[in-house]
Amino acid sequence: MTDSFTLARLGAPGEEVPVVRVGDRVLDARGVAADYDGAFFAGDGIARLGAALDTLPEFDGDTARVGAPIARPGKIVCIGLNYRDHAEETGAALPAEPVIFMKDPYTLVGPNDDVLIPRNSTKTDWEVELGVVIGRTARYLDSPQDALAHVAGYAVSHDVSEREFQLERGGQWDKGKSCETFNPFGPDLVPAARVDDPQRLGLRLWVNGELRQDGSTGNMLFSVAHVIWYLSQFMVLQPGDVINTGTPAGVALGLPGTPYLRAGDTVELEIDGLGRAGQRMVQA
Incomplete structure (x- = not known):
């Protein structure tokens, strides 16, 4: 077989x-x-x-x-502003080192499950991302060249964000990232051996049938290998952990006048070779 x-x-x-x-x-x-x-x-x-x-x-x-194609991970680590075009559209300076924040592992849901718009939310936003699942413990890796051997596989990840909670209400980004259902994941986990180069994947997202994001992992500021190596200098990555590696341009935050997500909206997203997912927005 x-x-x-x-x-x-x-x-x-x-x-x-x-x-x-x-x-x-x-x-x-x-x-x-x-x-x-x-x-x-x-x-x-x-x-x-x-x-x-x-x-x-x-x-x-x-x-x-x-x-979701994996059980609840021990942690979800996210990389912010990891695409040049996304940093530019949001008015942020290009980071000299990866921007790291955490997302509650309980946000992980199925790829076609409903996403709950939080109570009092006016700025729930979309972000298609390449999700990486760790397969081997990674601590203090010597170089990025060692990193990809620690990957179990890749999946489509939707890093849903509430921008007011994240950016306008002070403190860390986590509270705008950790609302219930805010990380649809999958449909499948594609083993790392089946992905020739994680930096050559197209990723796209539609809102209500309109294409909003159309990018490539080749435009990451920090590659998947660099991100894994970098994270291993600050935390131990355990088997089953998830890394969300950033999103390309096209989010509502970077498109003035574009409406944020509301109950009844639909989002579809895909990554080359990893599958397609779709969620309906429902009021919490």
């Missing part, structure tokens, strides 16, 4: 089952993985899945809902 496969989790919230997609087939991965969590990635789980594909049965459970 081909080793070209992706990881997904299907089922109701809190009841997701790990599966493997191989072409049009969906295989039950529970014979290899209790879940796609830190222990799975630390135990070389993706390689074990690949070796076991011929023995996995067809999945016959609930396929109506696609959950």
